[in-house]
Amino acid sequence: MATLRDIVYEHVREGELYEKLDRNRVRCYACGHCCPIPEGQPGVCKVRYNRGGTLYVPWGYVGGVQCDPIEKKPFFHAYPGALAYSFGMLGCDLHCAYCQNWVTSQALRDPNAVSPPLAASPEALVQDAIRQGAKVLVSTYNEPLITSEWAVAVFKEAKAAGLMTGFVSNGNGTPQVLEYLRPWIDLYKVDLKSFSDRHYHELGGRIGPILDTIRRLHDMGSWLEIVTLLIPGFNDSDDVLRRLTEFLANISADIPWHVTAFHKDYKMDDPEDTRPEDLLRAAEIGKNAGLRYIYTGNLPGMVGDSENTRCHHCHETLVRRHGYFIEEYRLTAEGGCPCCGTTIPGRWARKFDGQIADRPFRPRRRSPLVTILD
């Protein structure tokens, strides 16, 4: 019987983000590890591998598909209320003990992570997204940078059909992969996990490529939002939060920062769950650093009005939320404050079309993605 590794190794094509080295080695540029990969070996992510001096990369399947409110990604300044058709492949370049998508991200490292892949084509994914009423197609669940060639193939099809596109990513990028994605990506969410290189080493990465990616994404004009999962005892010290938020505010005070509550998951079950007062303390630190749009997540209704978008100039409430549910939407057609006229940073529809869903659901009706690979 074919193993998951066999299946994944058969659904590949030659990559575009690599160079050939001597002795049949290759160097991959899809993520900040920039692995030099010897003949016959995979990279750190386990899904890109060198066969005969050629780099093969994942192709033609998804590890999972789900329809999410865009607020779940989270994007709060990009088409509020839109449905985000979300797909992932398998694998990740980091190995966070608290991963909330570990079934897909760690599928090739952890025998407890079982997620049968489904055969897919870019056309079928886009057709299904449109059928569900999605406005945005998002590569997420596993780390999308390591499957960038597939994401770009899907995004080309999506943009031809009038959809927006986005990544939900750990931000461990390279200049090469960002240049490759630039023409095809509208929205980018980076999960900035800490501001300590030591913490990133524990997760299997380095902080340098992540900070560089955040700067580059802002400069290249993709709509960027940042999320930090606040883990008690890991990344919640005042000092780490102050340096992290000052870094973001120095790039732009307009970058929305989501600070979200941790709950015990995967292998990290020592820390306590994040409390509302922890989130509010972090939000205050971000505000003092100069950030204008700070949101607290995962504890709906327990954090005052910090789920809402307010005008940074006159403080009028513009979008009122409870969790992923949009209770009220008041931006003008031009994306401005109706009271003082200030332009609110983001990507806004000319009018609010309501919400198809305020919670995730599996694609309704018959989906073209039905074949389990074996």
Ligand code: SF4
């Ligand atoms: S995506 Fe990253 S981890 Fe995977 S082979 Fe390329 S450089 Fe290495």
